[in-house]
Amino acid sequence: MLLLKLFFAFIQVGLFSVGGGYAAIPLIQEQIVNIHGLMTLEEFSDLITVAEMTPGPISINSATFVGMRIAGIPGVLLCSIGCIIPSFCICLILAHFYYKYRTVSGVQVVLGAMRPAVVALIASAGASILMLGLFQAEIQDAVLNNLRVVELGIFVAALFLLRKFKMNAITIILGSGVVGTVIYALMGAI
Amino acid sequence: MKKDYSKLWTLFKSMFVLSACTFGGGFVIVSLMKKKFVEDLQWLEEDEMLDVTAITQSSPGPLPVNASVIIGYRMAGVIGSLTAILGTILPPMVIISVISVFYEQFRTNPYIAVALQVMRAGVAAVIFDVVINLAGNVLKTKRVLYIGMMIVAFIATYLLDVSAMLVILTCLGIGLVDLAVTLRKKKGTVA
Structure with a gap:
Protein backbone atom coordinates (compact mmCIF):
# COMPACT_ATOMS: atom_id res chain seq x y z
CA MET A 1 0.00 0.00 0.00
CA LEU A 2 2.84 2.33 0.97
CA LEU A 3 4.67 1.37 -2.19
CA LEU A 4 1.64 2.21 -4.27
CA LYS A 5 1.35 5.57 -2.53
CA LEU A 6 5.01 6.25 -3.32
CA PHE A 7 4.51 5.25 -6.92
CA PHE A 8 1.62 7.69 -7.42
CA ALA A 9 3.42 10.44 -5.53
CA PHE A 10 6.33 10.23 -7.97
CA ILE A 11 4.07 10.04 -11.01
CA GLN A 12 2.78 13.44 -9.89
CA VAL A 13 6.32 14.74 -9.41
CA GLY A 14 7.19 13.61 -12.91
CA LEU A 15 4.03 15.04 -14.39
CA PHE A 16 4.10 18.49 -12.82
CA SER A 17 7.79 19.33 -12.72
CA VAL A 18 8.01 21.37 -15.89
CA GLY A 19 11.36 23.00 -16.53
CA GLY A 20 13.28 20.30 -14.71
CA GLY A 21 15.98 20.57 -12.08
CA TYR A 22 15.26 22.96 -9.29
CA ALA A 23 11.65 23.43 -10.35
CA ALA A 24 11.08 19.88 -9.11
CA ILE A 25 12.33 20.44 -5.54
CA PRO A 26 9.26 22.17 -4.05
CA LEU A 27 7.06 19.63 -5.79
CA ILE A 28 8.93 16.69 -4.30
CA GLN A 29 8.81 18.36 -0.91
CA GLU A 30 5.05 18.83 -1.23
CA GLN A 31 4.48 15.17 -2.11
CA ILE A 32 6.99 13.46 0.16
CA VAL A 33 7.14 15.70 3.23
CA ASN A 34 3.86 17.61 3.39
CA ILE A 35 1.24 15.30 1.89
CA HIS A 36 2.49 11.81 2.65
CA GLY A 37 4.86 12.46 5.55
CA LEU A 38 7.32 9.92 4.19
CA MET A 39 10.33 12.01 5.24
CA THR A 40 11.03 14.76 7.75
CA LEU A 41 12.03 18.20 6.52
CA GLU A 42 15.55 17.58 7.79
CA GLU A 43 15.87 14.33 5.87
CA PHE A 44 14.59 16.15 2.84
CA SER A 45 17.26 18.85 3.04
CA ASP A 46 19.86 16.06 3.37
CA LEU A 47 18.42 14.62 0.21
CA ILE A 48 18.84 17.90 -1.67
CA THR A 49 22.45 18.13 -0.50
CA VAL A 50 23.18 14.63 -1.79
CA ALA A 51 21.32 15.24 -5.03
CA GLU A 52 23.44 18.32 -5.68
CA MET A 53 26.63 16.37 -5.03
CA THR A 54 25.86 13.50 -7.36
CA PRO A 55 25.27 13.23 -11.08
CA GLY A 56 21.83 12.78 -12.58
CA PRO A 57 18.47 14.54 -12.57
CA ILE A 58 17.33 15.70 -9.16
CA SER A 59 13.93 14.00 -9.40
CA ILE A 60 15.48 10.60 -10.18
CA ASN A 61 17.96 11.18 -7.37
CA SER A 62 15.21 11.92 -4.89
CA ALA A 63 13.01 9.09 -6.15
CA THR A 64 15.92 6.73 -5.52
CA PHE A 65 16.77 8.22 -2.13
CA VAL A 66 13.19 8.12 -0.88
CA GLY A 67 12.55 4.68 -2.37
CA MET A 68 15.70 3.23 -0.80
CA ARG A 69 14.93 4.64 2.67
CA ILE A 70 11.36 3.47 2.68
CA ALA A 71 11.33 0.17 0.83
CA GLY A 72 14.82 -0.80 -0.34
CA ILE A 73 15.52 -1.82 -3.94
CA PRO A 74 11.84 -2.42 -4.92
CA GLY A 75 11.13 1.08 -3.63
CA VAL A 76 13.92 2.50 -5.76
CA LEU A 77 12.57 0.85 -8.89
CA LEU A 78 8.96 1.78 -8.27
CA CYS A 79 9.67 5.44 -7.43
CA SER A 80 11.98 5.92 -10.40
CA ILE A 81 9.59 4.27 -12.81
CA GLY A 82 6.76 6.43 -11.48
CA CYS A 83 8.88 9.49 -11.98
CA ILE A 84 9.64 8.77 -15.64
CA ILE A 85 6.29 7.40 -16.84
CA PRO A 86 4.82 10.88 -17.60
CA SER A 87 8.02 11.97 -19.38
CA PHE A 88 8.09 8.83 -21.41
CA CYS A 89 4.48 9.07 -22.63
CA ILE A 90 4.49 12.80 -23.34
CA CYS A 91 7.90 12.97 -25.02
CA LEU A 92 7.18 9.91 -27.13
CA ILE A 93 4.10 11.63 -28.55
CA LEU A 94 6.02 14.90 -29.10
CA ALA A 95 8.91 13.03 -30.73
CA HIS A 96 6.50 11.29 -33.05
CA PHE A 97 4.98 14.57 -34.26
CA TYR A 98 8.32 16.35 -34.38
CA TYR A 99 9.83 13.78 -36.72
CA LYS A 100 6.68 13.59 -38.78
CA TYR A 101 6.45 17.31 -39.45
CA ARG A 102 9.89 18.76 -38.91
CA THR A 103 10.76 18.95 -42.60
CA VAL A 104 7.66 21.00 -43.42
CA MET B 1 19.30 -7.30 -36.79
CA LYS B 2 22.84 -7.55 -35.46
CA LYS B 3 23.44 -3.98 -36.52
CA ASP B 4 20.38 -2.86 -34.54
CA TYR B 5 21.79 -4.40 -31.39
CA SER B 6 25.07 -2.60 -31.82
CA LYS B 7 23.25 0.70 -32.33
CA LEU B 8 21.19 0.10 -29.18
CA TRP B 9 24.32 -0.81 -27.27
CA THR B 10 26.06 2.40 -28.40
CA LEU B 11 22.96 4.38 -27.40
CA PHE B 12 22.87 2.76 -23.96
CA LYS B 13 26.59 3.11 -23.40
CA SER B 14 26.64 6.78 -24.47
CA MET B 15 23.73 7.74 -22.22
CA PHE B 16 25.16 5.76 -19.31
CA VAL B 17 28.53 7.51 -19.47
CA LEU B 18 27.02 10.97 -20.03
CA SER B 19 24.53 10.53 -17.20
CA ALA B 20 27.19 9.27 -14.80
CA CYS B 21 29.31 12.36 -15.45
CA THR B 22 26.61 15.02 -15.53
CA PHE B 23 27.18 17.24 -12.55
CA GLY B 24 25.11 20.39 -12.49
CA GLY B 25 21.78 19.83 -14.15
CA GLY B 26 19.93 19.52 -17.42
CA PHE B 27 21.83 21.84 -19.71
CA VAL B 28 25.12 20.16 -18.86
CA ILE B 29 23.87 16.88 -20.26
CA VAL B 30 22.47 18.69 -23.31
CA SER B 31 25.96 20.06 -24.02
CA LEU B 32 27.46 16.62 -23.59
CA MET B 33 24.79 15.03 -25.78
CA LYS B 34 25.44 17.61 -28.48
CA LYS B 35 29.13 16.71 -28.45
CA LYS B 36 28.46 12.97 -28.43
CA PHE B 37 25.53 12.59 -30.84
CA VAL B 38 26.17 15.50 -33.20
CA GLU B 39 29.96 15.70 -33.31
CA ASP B 40 31.30 12.23 -32.44
CA LEU B 41 28.66 9.82 -33.69
CA GLN B 42 27.03 12.18 -36.21
CA TRP B 43 23.65 10.64 -35.52
CA LEU B 44 21.86 13.98 -35.28
CA GLU B 45 22.09 17.38 -36.95
CA GLU B 46 22.89 20.37 -34.82
CA ASP B 47 19.52 22.04 -35.48
CA GLU B 48 17.80 18.82 -34.51
CA MET B 49 19.62 18.74 -31.18
CA LEU B 50 18.47 22.32 -30.48
CA ASP B 51 14.88 21.42 -31.39
CA VAL B 52 15.03 18.41 -29.09
CA THR B 53 16.33 20.65 -26.30
CA ALA B 54 13.46 23.08 -26.80
CA ILE B 55 10.94 20.23 -26.69
CA THR B 56 12.48 18.61 -23.59
CA GLN B 57 12.59 21.93 -21.79
CA SER B 58 8.91 22.55 -22.40
CA SER B 59 7.75 19.06 -21.38
CA PRO B 60 7.25 17.87 -17.82
CA GLY B 61 9.82 15.62 -16.17
CA PRO B 62 13.58 15.53 -15.87
CA LEU B 63 15.33 17.05 -18.88
CA PRO B 64 17.87 14.25 -19.45
CA VAL B 65 15.10 11.64 -19.39
CA ASN B 66 13.01 13.65 -21.85
CA ALA B 67 15.96 14.06 -24.19
CA SER B 68 16.71 10.32 -23.97
CA VAL B 69 13.14 9.48 -24.94
CA ILE B 70 13.27 11.64 -28.08
CA ILE B 71 16.77 10.74 -29.22
CA GLY B 72 16.16 7.05 -28.48
CA TYR B 73 12.94 7.20 -30.50
CA ARG B 74 14.78 8.86 -33.38
CA MET B 75 17.47 6.17 -33.46
CA ALA B 76 15.43 3.01 -32.86
CA GLY B 77 11.77 3.71 -32.10
CA VAL B 78 10.16 2.86 -28.76
CA ILE B 79 12.84 0.25 -27.96
CA GLY B 80 15.43 2.96 -28.51
CA SER B 81 13.59 5.25 -26.09
CA LEU B 82 13.53 2.59 -23.40
CA THR B 83 17.20 1.76 -23.96
CA ALA B 84 18.23 5.41 -23.70
CA ILE B 85 16.14 5.95 -20.54
CA LEU B 86 17.72 2.92 -18.90
CA GLY B 87 21.19 4.26 -19.68
CA THR B 88 20.23 7.64 -18.26
CA ILE B 89 18.62 6.58 -14.98
CA LEU B 90 20.86 3.65 -14.05
CA PRO B 91 23.92 5.68 -12.92
CA PRO B 92 22.04 8.05 -10.57
CA MET B 93 19.98 5.14 -9.22
CA VAL B 94 23.04 3.07 -8.39
CA ILE B 95 25.06 6.00 -7.05
CA ILE B 96 22.27 7.32 -4.83
CA SER B 97 21.36 3.83 -3.56
CA VAL B 98 24.94 3.34 -2.41
CA ILE B 99 25.30 6.86 -1.01
CA SER B 100 22.03 6.74 0.91
CA VAL B 101 23.73 4.09 3.05
CA PHE B 102 27.00 6.02 3.58
CA TYR B 103 25.35 9.41 3.63
CA GLU B 104 27.17 10.96 6.62
CA GLN B 105 30.66 9.96 5.46
CA PHE B 106 29.95 11.20 1.97
CA ARG B 107 28.55 14.55 2.97
CA THR B 108 31.34 15.43 5.38
CA ASN B 109 34.28 14.23 3.28
CA PRO B 110 36.41 17.35 2.52
CA TYR B 111 38.01 15.86 -0.62
CA ILE B 112 34.65 15.20 -2.23
CA ALA B 113 33.52 18.73 -1.39
CA VAL B 114 36.60 20.26 -3.03
CA ALA B 115 36.44 17.97 -6.07
CA LEU B 116 32.80 18.94 -6.67
CA GLN B 117 33.61 22.64 -6.35
CA VAL B 118 36.54 22.58 -8.82
CA MET B 119 34.69 20.31 -11.20
CA ARG B 120 32.31 23.19 -11.86
CA ALA B 121 35.15 24.98 -13.65
CA GLY B 122 35.56 22.00 -15.98
CA VAL B 123 31.81 21.66 -16.53
CA ALA B 124 31.59 25.39 -17.33
CA ALA B 125 34.40 25.01 -19.88
CA VAL B 126 32.53 22.17 -21.62
CA ILE B 127 29.34 24.24 -21.82
CA PHE B 128 31.21 27.31 -23.09
CA ASP B 129 32.92 25.20 -25.76
CA VAL B 130 29.52 24.03 -27.01
CA VAL B 131 27.98 27.50 -26.73
CA ILE B 132 30.78 29.12 -28.74
CA ASN B 133 30.01 26.79 -31.66
CA LEU B 134 26.24 27.16 -31.35
CA ALA B 135 26.31 30.95 -30.99
CA GLY B 136 28.72 31.14 -33.94
CA ASN B 137 26.16 29.34 -36.08
CA VAL B 138 23.39 31.70 -34.99
CA LEU B 139 25.62 34.66 -35.94
CA LYS B 140 26.27 33.03 -39.32
CA THR B 141 22.57 33.17 -40.18
CA LYS B 142 23.11 36.98 -40.26
CA ARG B 143 19.46 37.41 -39.30
CA VAL B 144 19.10 40.36 -36.96
CA LEU B 145 15.94 38.77 -35.53
CA TYR B 146 17.74 35.57 -34.48
CA ILE B 147 20.83 37.30 -33.13
CA GLY B 148 18.71 39.79 -31.21
CA MET B 149 16.52 37.02 -29.79
CA MET B 150 19.59 35.14 -28.62
CA ILE B 151 20.94 38.18 -26.78
CA VAL B 152 17.60 39.15 -25.25
CA ALA B 153 16.91 35.54 -24.21
CA PHE B 154 20.30 35.35 -22.52
CA ILE B 155 19.74 38.56 -20.57
CA ALA B 156 16.22 37.44 -19.64
CA THR B 157 17.25 34.02 -18.29
CA TYR B 158 20.60 34.85 -16.79
CA LEU B 159 20.16 38.32 -15.35
CA LEU B 160 16.41 38.61 -14.93
CA ASP B 161 15.65 35.01 -13.85
CA VAL B 162 12.87 34.57 -16.40
CA SER B 163 11.94 30.87 -16.57
CA ALA B 164 13.31 28.84 -19.45
CA MET B 165 9.87 27.65 -20.43
CA LEU B 166 8.53 31.21 -20.72
CA VAL B 167 11.47 32.13 -22.95
CA ILE B 168 10.86 29.17 -25.24
CA LEU B 169 7.13 29.81 -25.46
CA THR B 170 7.74 33.50 -26.24
CA CYS B 171 10.10 32.50 -29.03
CA LEU B 172 7.52 30.02 -30.29
CA GLY B 173 5.13 32.97 -30.54
CA ILE B 174 7.71 35.06 -32.38
CA GLY B 175 8.31 32.11 -34.70
CA LEU B 176 4.59 31.94 -35.52
CA VAL B 177 4.52 35.67 -36.30
CA ASP B 178 7.65 35.22 -38.41
CA LEU B 179 5.89 32.43 -40.30
CA ALA B 180 2.81 34.58 -40.90
CA VAL B 181 5.00 37.41 -42.23
CA THR B 182 6.95 35.07 -44.53
CA LEU B 183 3.74 33.58 -45.92
CA ARG B 184 2.27 37.02 -46.55
CA LYS B 185 5.45 38.14 -48.34
CA LYS B 186 5.34 35.07 -50.57
CA LYS B 187 1.71 35.79 -51.39
CA GLY B 188 2.66 39.38 -52.20
CA THR B 189 5.34 38.36 -54.71
CA VAL B 190 3.03 35.89 -56.44
CA ALA B 191 0.27 38.50 -56.84
Missing part, protein backbone atom coordinates in the same frame (compact mmCIF):
# COMPACT_ATOMS: atom_id res chain seq x y z
CA SER A 105 8.97 24.45 -44.30
CA GLY A 106 6.50 26.33 -42.10
CA VAL A 107 7.48 24.21 -39.10
CA GLN A 108 11.12 24.97 -39.90
CA VAL A 109 10.44 28.71 -39.71
CA VAL A 110 8.85 28.35 -36.26
CA LEU A 111 11.56 26.01 -34.97
CA GLY A 112 14.20 28.36 -36.37
CA ALA A 113 12.96 31.08 -34.05
CA MET A 114 13.27 28.80 -31.02
CA ARG A 115 16.85 27.74 -31.66
CA PRO A 116 18.58 31.03 -30.74
CA ALA A 117 16.65 30.93 -27.45
CA VAL A 118 17.89 27.41 -26.72
CA VAL A 119 21.47 28.56 -27.34
CA ALA A 120 20.86 31.40 -24.88
CA LEU A 121 19.45 29.00 -22.29
CA ILE A 122 22.48 26.75 -22.53
CA ALA A 123 24.78 29.80 -22.31
CA SER A 124 22.90 31.02 -19.26
CA ALA A 125 23.29 27.65 -17.52
CA GLY A 126 27.01 27.72 -18.36
CA ALA A 127 27.40 31.25 -17.00
CA SER A 128 25.67 30.30 -13.72
CA ILE A 129 27.91 27.28 -13.23
CA LEU A 130 30.99 29.34 -14.07
CA MET A 131 30.06 32.01 -11.50
CA LEU A 132 29.47 29.32 -8.89
CA GLY A 133 32.83 27.78 -9.77
CA LEU A 134 34.80 31.04 -9.72
CA PHE A 135 33.08 32.91 -6.89
CA GLN A 136 30.93 30.29 -5.12
CA ALA A 137 28.13 32.80 -5.67
CA GLU A 138 25.64 33.91 -8.29
CA ILE A 139 26.54 36.97 -10.33
CA GLN A 140 24.53 39.36 -8.12
CA ASP A 141 26.56 38.39 -5.06
CA ALA A 142 29.95 37.89 -6.70
CA VAL A 143 32.80 39.92 -5.18
CA LEU A 144 36.03 40.21 -7.15
CA ASN A 145 38.12 39.64 -4.01
CA ASN A 146 36.58 36.20 -3.70
CA LEU A 147 37.76 35.09 -7.13
CA ARG A 148 39.15 31.58 -6.87
CA VAL A 149 42.34 31.53 -8.90
CA VAL A 150 42.69 27.74 -9.06
CA GLU A 151 39.22 27.37 -10.58
CA LEU A 152 39.90 30.20 -13.02
CA GLY A 153 43.11 28.46 -14.13
CA ILE A 154 41.30 25.15 -14.57
CA PHE A 155 38.51 26.80 -16.55
CA VAL A 156 40.93 28.52 -18.96
CA ALA A 157 43.06 25.39 -19.36
CA ALA A 158 40.00 23.19 -19.89
CA LEU A 159 38.51 25.51 -22.49
CA PHE A 160 41.87 25.65 -24.28
CA LEU A 161 42.15 21.84 -24.36
CA LEU A 162 38.58 21.55 -25.67
CA ARG A 163 38.94 24.18 -28.39
CA LYS A 164 42.48 23.47 -29.51
CA PHE A 165 42.80 19.70 -29.09
CA LYS A 166 39.13 18.63 -29.18
CA MET A 167 39.73 16.77 -25.95
CA ASN A 168 36.94 14.49 -24.71
CA ALA A 169 34.40 16.35 -22.54
CA ILE A 170 34.08 13.58 -19.95
CA THR A 171 37.87 13.51 -19.52
CA ILE A 172 37.81 17.28 -19.02
CA ILE A 173 35.08 17.16 -16.35
CA LEU A 174 36.59 14.30 -14.35
CA GLY A 175 40.14 15.57 -14.96
CA SER A 176 39.35 19.03 -13.65
CA GLY A 177 37.98 17.47 -10.44
CA VAL A 178 41.12 15.39 -9.91
CA VAL A 179 43.62 18.13 -10.85
CA GLY A 180 41.85 20.75 -8.72
CA THR A 181 41.66 18.47 -5.67
CA VAL A 182 45.37 17.66 -5.97
CA ILE A 183 46.25 21.38 -6.24
CA TYR A 184 44.18 22.24 -3.17
CA ALA A 185 45.68 19.30 -1.27
CA LEU A 186 49.22 20.43 -2.17
CA MET A 187 48.35 23.96 -1.05
CA GLY A 188 47.30 22.44 2.26
CA ALA A 189 43.81 23.79 1.87
CA ILE A 190 42.03 20.50 2.56
